[in-house]
Amino acid sequence: MTDTPSQNKVVLVFLGPPGSGKGTQAERLSKQYNLYHIDTGSCIRAEIAANSELGQEATHYTSQGKLVPIDVVLNIIKSAMEKIDPDKTGFLFDGFPRNLEQAEGFDRILGQLPFALNKVLYLSMDRRALTDRLVYRVTCADCGTKYNLRLNPPKTEGVCDVCGHSTFNRRDDDRPETVNTRLDEYEKETAPLVGLFKTRGLLVEVEANRPITDIERELQEIIEAVYSENNVVLA
Ligand SMILES: [Zn+2]
Numbered sequence: 001m002t003d004t005p006s007q008n009k010v011v012l013v014f015l016g017p018p019g020s021g022k023g024t025q026a027e028r029l030s031k032q033y034n035l036y037h038i039d040t041g042s043c044i045r046a047e048i049a050a051n052s053e054l055g056q057e058a059t060h061y062t063s064q065g066k067l068v069p070i071d072v073v074l075n076i077i078k079s080a081m082e083k084i085d086p087d088k089t090g091f092l093f094d095g096f097p098r099n100l101e102q103a104e105g106f107d108r109i110l111g112q113l114p115f116a117l118n119k120v121l122y123l124s125m126d127r128r129a130l131t132d133r134l135v136y137r138v139t140c141a142d143c144g145t146k147y148n149l150r151l152n153p154p155k156t157e158g159v160c161d162v163c164g165h166s167t168f169n170r171r172d173d174d175r176p177e178t179v180n181t182r183l184d185e186y187e188k189e190t191a192p193l194v195g196l197f198k199t200r201g202l203l204v205e206v207e208a209n210r211p212i213t214d215i216e217r218e219l220q221e222i223i224e225a226v227y228s229e230n231n232v233v234l235a
Contacts, residue, residue: 008232010035010090011115012223013097015193016123017186019130020208021215025123026094029219033227033234035092036084040073043080054079074105081113089232091115099189103196118226120197121219123208127183134179141167 012035016022030037047055048062054076058068068076081091097103110116125133136149142165147154154161160168172178197203204222208215227234 008230009084009088009115010119010223010226010230010232011093011110011117012091012226013093013117013120013197014095014123015120015190015197016208017125017130017190018182019133020123020125021212022123022208023094024212025216025219026092028216029223030092032220033092033223034087034089036080036088036090037092037094038077038080038096039094040077040096043076044068044073047076047079052079070101070105073102074109077106078109078112081109081115089227089234090118097193100192100196103193117202118230119204119222120193120202121222122194122197122203122205123215124205125208129209130183131176131179134174134182135176137174138168138170140165141169 014022014026026037026039029035044055044058044062048059049055054072057072058076061068061072077096084091097106106117132150133148136151138147138149139145140147140160140163143160143163145160145162147168158166158168160166173182194203206215206218206222224234226232
């Protein structure tokens with residue numbers, strides 16, 4: 001829908017359950033490769049902050065405590081994609097699309113823009129490992145240092161390595177019953193996307209139950225292969 005030639009930007013989607021480390025990797029890699037890191041929550045908040053027409057539409061729902069409808073979300077994402085800084089090498093979607101309906105909408109948007117989806121990077125982890133990661137996550141109440149009481153506990157039980165404080169907080173989201181609900185919801189909504197993108201030959205699965213630097217290295221190799229296949233030059 002534009003006269004300018006294809007802008008040679010890559011489009012990547014990060015898919016993965018809560019606890020897979022997807023958000024952390026998305027943030028680090030988007031900085032490293034100068035990608036536009038897109039998550040729907042920040043796009044919606046940016047439009048609201050700008051008080052744009054789309055922002056006002058979103059506010060209409062959020063002010064009533066309602067979810068912003070999918071069509072409005074899609075328009076907001078399309079608008080964000082149209083406004084990409086020319087210096088950016090492409091897009092890294094984090095947590096979108098999260099279900100089949102959003103994936104269909106994403107196809108429609110991409111059909112109207114000079115971009116195509118290049119790869120879906122799927123951080124996979126079995127449910128038991130995810131539960132361990134989430135349920136044992138705590139933060140020092142004083143200095144904010146993060147621990148996992150099973151995988152990465154403080155050196156002395158109950159005492160923060162950094163500040164010596166002995167009170168730790170756990171997010172409400174990480175209570176065992178909430179974790180189960182979150183994982184059920186993820187499996188129901190997002191797991192069908194894995195099948196969809198696999199069928200399209202776009203999915204690359206990365207085992208996420210490994211040290212963070214190993215996962216990062218594998219993701220870097222996949223991303224660099226996408227750049228070279230699409231003749232996108234890295235700065
Ligand atoms: Zn501390």
